[in-house]
Amino acid sequence: MQSLFRYFNSIHPLSKAAETAITTISSVVQVQKNKDLQAIGHTCKTIYFLKSGLARIYYFKESTDITESFSFENSLVVRYESLFTSKPSKKGIQVLEDAELIAIKSTALFKLYDTHPDIERLFRKVFEAALVEQISRIESLQFHTAEERYAALLKEAPDVIKRVPLKFIASYLGITAVSLSRIRAQK
Amino acid sequence: MQSLFRYFNSIHPLSKAAETAITTISSVVQVQKNKDLQAIGHTCKTIYFLKSGLARIYYFKESTDITESFSFENSLVVRYESLFTSKPSKKGIQVLEDAELIAIKSTALFKLYDTHPDIERLFRKVFEAALVEQISRIESLQFHTAEERYAALLKEAPDVIKRVPLKFIASYLGITAVSLSRIRAQK
DNA sequence: GTGATTTCTTATCATATGTAAAGTGCTTTC
DNA sequence: GAAAGCACTTTACATATGATAAGAAATCAC
Numbered sequence: 001m002q003s004l005f006r007y008f009n010s011i012h013p014l015s016k017a018a019e020t021a022i023t024t025i026s027s028v029v030q031v032q033k034n035k036d037l038q039a040i041g042h043t044c045k046t047i048y049f050l051k052s053g054l055a056r057i058y059y060f061k062e063s064t065d066i067t068e069s070f071s072f073e074n075s076l077v078v079r080y081e082s083l084f085t086s087k088p089s090k091k092g093i094q095v096l097e098d099a100e101l102i103a104i105k106s107t108a109l110f111k112l113y114d115t116h117p118d119i120e121r122l123f124r125k126v127f128e129a130a131l132v133e134q135i136s137r138i139e140s141l142q143f144h145t146a147e148e149r150y151a152a153l154l155k156e157a158p159d160v161i162k163r164v165p166l167k168f169i170a171s172y173l174g175i176t177a178v179s180l181s182r183i184r185a186q187k
Numbered sequence: 188m189q190s191l192f193r194y195f196n197s198i199h200p201l202s203k204a205a206e207t208a209i210t211t212i213s214s215v216v217q218v219q220k221n222k223d224l225q226a227i228g229h230t231c232k233t234i235y236f237l238k239s240g241l242a243r244i245y246y247f248k249e250s251t252d253i254t255e256s257f258s259f260e261n262s263l264v265v266r267y268e269s270l271f272t273s274k275p276s277k278k279g280i281q282v283l284e285d286a287e288l289i290a291i292k293s294t295a296l297f298k299l300y301d302t303h304p305d306i307e308r309l310f311r312k313v314f315e316a317a318l319v320e321q322i323s324r325i326e327s328l329q330f331h332t333a334e335e336r337y338a339a340l341l342k343e344a345p346d347v348i349k350r351v352p353l354k355f356i357a358s359y360l361g362i363t364a365v366s367l368s369r370i371r372a373q374k
Numbered sequence: 375g376t377g378a379t380t381t382c383t384t385a386t387c388a389t390a391t392g393t394a395a396a397g398t399g400c401t402t403t404c
Numbered sequence: 405g406a407a408a409g410c411a412c413t414t415t416a417c418a419t420a421t422g423a424t425a426a427g428a429a430a431t432c433a434c
Contacts, residue, residue: 081322084315124311128271134321135268141328142361174329
């Protein structure tokens with residue numbers, strides 16, 4: 001659990017009591033490469049922290065597989081739109097490399113907000129950071145070309161290329177694998 | 188201020204003390220059509236609530252004016268990415284119809300979090316809702332065609348067409364005004 | 375290791391969108 | 405009310421991306 005609390009404390013310091021409370025409602029999960037951590041249609045009630053491995057959130061648009069996002073080591077994997085609306089998610093979480101995760105039960109977590117203000121504050125900040133991230137993603141999709149988006153991804157997460165099949169990267173960028181291939185070729 | 192607290196209470200109930208505290212750090216602002224409420228380059232330190240009128244958040248990409256979002260009556264206007272990073276925003280807020288707004292000083296607001304847990308909780312929920320909104324926006328930009336996005340906008344905010352110049356709607360959809368014109372023509 | 379899959383690239387053609395320019399109609403201004 | 409400006413549309417052409425299919429390369433299964 002150390003890696004989790006190292007991550008949390010870098011965002012907002014937690015009391016020992018808070019750490020203990022979070023530990024109580026968390027468990028370690030191992031998932032094999034290519035397996036679904038959470039299936040499409042499942043309502044998100046878990047906040048995952050990726051200790052090792054690699055995951056993506058994906059969905060289908062008319063039988064086309066679309067990657068919404070990637071998650072790397074030491075970051076959270078959450079389908080926020082389902083977590084905060086309590087509706088079944090149209091999205092699934094797939095593990096792309098054997099992964100070890102910490103699963104935090106969200107219903108229990110949200111109850112801790114009443115007794116541990118530092119936990120509420122931590123997660124407020126976590127979700128605010130997620131909001132900022134999404135906004136920069138929108139900017140990127142709204143008015144950068146596919147080529148610019150690819151260059152930005154390379155800069156931001158250089159090893160994504162080595163670790164993730166190109167077809168997943170392509171749909172993440174909002175283009176087809178063929179189109180991404182062309183962009184890569186013209187360098 | 189009633190409209191503001193009606194809005195807030197629908198998200199999370201506030202104590203009278205909390206309402207008073209928020210009132211103390213808020214003021215009413217009037218802005219004329221086509222004027223900037225906040226200029227590009229300004230660091231966002233204000234959370235605006237739009238009582239009446241209409242506003243947009245915009246920026247320039249290589250001298251092209253791009254609308255990032257519209258805000259209608261009874262909703263917030265915030266450049267979250269600047270508010271939460273304390274960095275100057277590349278975006279400005281422009282008023283598209285004479286508007287009356289309530290300006291909440293964010294630095295003072297965030298201080299109230301310590302003394303009024305209900306205020307922190309309210310804004311946590313407000314920002315969580317914003318996060319969900321941004322995610323659906325990403326989905327829309329990432330894999331819906333311009334035509335689908337236009338149809339979705341019409342459904343979601345039918346009067347946007349009557350109140351907002353098409354060129355702003357076009358860049359909001361991620362296309363040119365010419366392209367939007369074509370889409371409209373082929374119906 | 376061999377064959378079978380899967381992944382990636384390349385080629386061809388169709389389509390959507392961009393750019394530029396001109397035209398139409400509406401609104402503003404004096 | 406004439407002139408000017410602005411918003412929107414239309415046209416013509418250029419370009420980027422999509423769809424499909426086929427080939428090359430890498431990976432997997434046994």
